Amino acid sequence: MTVTLADVAARARVSPATVSRVLNGNYPVAASTRERVLRAVDDLDYVLNGPASSLAAATSDLVGILVNDIADPFFGIMAGAAQTQIGGPGDGSGRAGGEKLAVICNTGGSPERELTYLTLLQRQRAAAVVLTGGAVEYPAHQAAMAAKLARLADAGTRIVFCGRPPLPEGDALVAALAFDNRGGGRRLTEHLIALGHRRIGYVAGPPERTTTRHRLEGHREALRGAGLDTDPADEERLTVHGPYDRRSGYEATLEILRREPGVTAVVAANDTVALGACAAVRDQGLRIPQDISVAGFDDLPFSVDAVPALTTVRLPLFEAGARAGRLAMGKENPPPGGIATIAAELMIRGSTAPPRVG
Numbered sequence: 001m002t003v004t005l006a007d008v009a010a011r012a013r014v015s016p017a018t019v020s021r022v023l024n025g026n027y028p029v030a031a032s033t034r035e036r037v038l039r040a041v042d043d044l045d046y047v048l049n050g051p052a053s054s055l056a057a058a059t060s061d062l063v064g065i066l067v068n069d070i071a072d073p074f075f076g077i078m079a080g081a082a083q084t085q086i087g088g089p090g091d092g093s094g095r096a097g098g099e100k101l102a103v104i105c106n107t108g109g110s111p112e113r114e115l116t117y118l119t120l121l122q123r124q125r126a127a128a129v130v131l132t133g134g135a136v137e138y139p140a141h142q143a144a145m146a147a148k149l150a151r152l153a154d155a156g157t158r159i160v161f162c163g164r165p166p167l168p169e170g171d172a173l174v175a176a177l178a179f180d181n182r183g184g185g186r187r188l189t190e191h192l193i194a195l196g197h198r199r200i201g202y203v204a205g206p207p208e209r210t211t212t213r214h215r216l217e218g219h220r221e222a223l224r225g226a227g228l229d230t231d232p233a234d235e236e237r238l239t240v241h242g243p244y245d246r247r248s249g250y251e252a253t254l255e256i257l258r259r260e261p262g263v264t265a266v267v268a269a270n271d272t273v274a275l276g277a278c279a280a281v282r283d284q285g286l287r288i289p290q291d292i293s294v295a296g297f298d299d300l301p302f303s304v305d306a307v308p309a310l311t312t313v314r315l316p317l318f319e320a321g322a323r324a325g326r327l328a329m330g331k332e333n334p335p336p337g338g339i340a341t342i343a344a345e346l347m348i349r350g351s352t353a354p355p356r357v358g
Contacts, residue, residue, distance in 0.1 A: 244270050298314075
């Protein structure tokens with residue numbers, strides 16, 4: 001049932017005129033009253049109507065692209081690629097054609113900000129929403145996301161996941177483009193094992209993220225396949241979690257080397273983390289890869305320019321982002337079942353090699 005302005009007024013114990021003043025921001029309202037009205041709006045999930053009630057079911061020319069951190073190339077590449085399909089050049093006349101206005105929403109990795117942006121996009125009647133990167137696996141957040149996305153879809157908004165798997169519950173998606181993080185993680189560790197590495201440290205991302213879990217699962221599948229995971233406590237000792245940033249890679253690698261001086265390789269959660277790992281290895285007076293091999297994930301543009309060049313797993317970030325943009329615009333048909341798994345490619349470079357024995 002559609003929530004009305006009168007419903008919000010009753011919930012906030014004010015007049016409909018007061019609700020209208022708060023939402024339009026065109027008249028002074030006491031702070032306590034304003035807070036009460038906004039709380040009622042959130043509780044009831046009220047969506048402010050458009051310019052006219054006859055347009056209530058219409059969508060706007062707005063497309064939201066949610067990212068954790070636009071300064072991170074992983075997200076910047078996907079968002080930029082999506083925008084080429086959403087707000088690309090028209091006919092050169094300066095007139096708008098079929099393009100939409102792409103708005104980047106930087107969540108900072110906060111589940112609360114993610115929901116807030118979706119609410120704001122719902123109020124703006126966004127034509128589409130593209131959500132990039134790994135999802136938070138807290139059950140309460142997943143339930144809130146499923147409910148929010150269902151309401152957006154009901155209002156005509158296209159929902160596309162780019163680089164993240166679909167939610168456990170909820171069928172509001174146009175499409176989910178999920179990277180094969182598990183397979184990529186497995187192949188990367190298999191490469192190190194084939195080189196003769198047996199003591200492999202792992203710098204993981206935040207434990208609540210799907211990307212973290214899938215990459216770590218792939219790593220451990222490779223260890224199990226080689227018979228190297230006989231002691232779960234040992235497995236945990238060689239794994240350190242942290243944010244997806246350089247500082248985390250540096251500090252976690254130092255911790256791994258402290259816990260297990262016999263480590264001969266370190267796998268990092270992503271390429272940025274791997275740069276921190278490389279710096280930590282060098283600061284300990286060790287050489288890459290003669291003493292310790294280091295590997296990353298994503299194949300971000302700088303990885304090939306590291307010294308030595310970084311062995312990593314390539315994800316087609318630009319291609320995935322562009323495809324997500326086309327799906328958001330209705331320019332491309334969704335994959336069968338709405339879900340597509342995007343392959344990851346192992347890129348073997350100079351940061352991995354020794355110690356082969358025998």
